[in-house]
Amino acid sequence: MATITFKGEPAHTVGELPKNNSKAPDFKLVNSDLSEKSLKDYKGQHVILNIFPSVDTGICATSVRNFNKEASELENTKVLCVSKDLPFAFSRFCAAEGLNNVETLSDFKTGQFGKDYGVTMADTPFSELLSRAVVVINKDGNVVYTEQVPEIAQEPNYKAALEAVANL
Template identity: 50%
Template sequence: MSQITHKGKSITTYGHLPEKGEKAPHFELLRSDLSVATLQDFKGKRVIMNIFPSIDTFVCATSVKNFSERASELNNVVVLNISRDLPFAQERFKKDNEIANCENLSDFRERNFGKDYGLEMIDGAWEGLLSRVVIVLDENGKILHTEQVKDIDKEPDYLEALKPLL
């Protein structure tokens, strides 16, 4: 279990993030058309997994915009924005904000991703949502970088996340 904070109050997450050098765990998440996306679908691409509680919060929305913009300058990189928002809300946000260079994926149906990756919040005001995490993968799904943001109200360290991809 890991500890993060929200507005100064402690929150416990389900477990621990997978470690740098490990192969990322398999996942099945929903795309905006409700089809299933798996980790295997992104084999051969470098992946930034931008994981957050809800697209309808300021910090989460900011991270989507920042990673989308920064990844557009990198070769063979896809940004996966992952939350438990409904796929329709994720797609609305993407269209309303003219976001490109990314794919929105939802863990609302199966709810296994947050447990398998050790980042689901299991208490506090946002219990049941995903904590703010960035995981960067190489073309074969090996983990190059992880960050679980210690204060859910803060943005991730974009520069550190992008370093392994430069």
């Protein structure tokens, strides 16, 4: 269990992020067209998982915008924005913002992704939503960088995540 904060108050996740140099857990998430996507669909590509509670909050929306901007310059890399938002909310947001360099994937059906990656929040008003975290996975499916953002209201360290990809 990771201890983070929500508006300065202690909060906890159900587990820990995968360890660096470990095999990334596979997942089944729902794309905006309601099809299922798994990590296997990105085989041979580097993957940045931008994980957050909801695209309808300011910091979460900012992270999607920032990764969308940076993703256009990354070679052989996919940025996957993951939350429990319904795929329709993701589609609406990305269309309104003109975002096309990131993919949005939802864990709304089973919540298994949040459990496998240790990011489901166990308490706070955001209980059962995903915490804010970043996981970088190399083209071989191994975790090379993780960040569990310590305060839900903070942005992730974009620079560190992007440097992790640049160093692959």
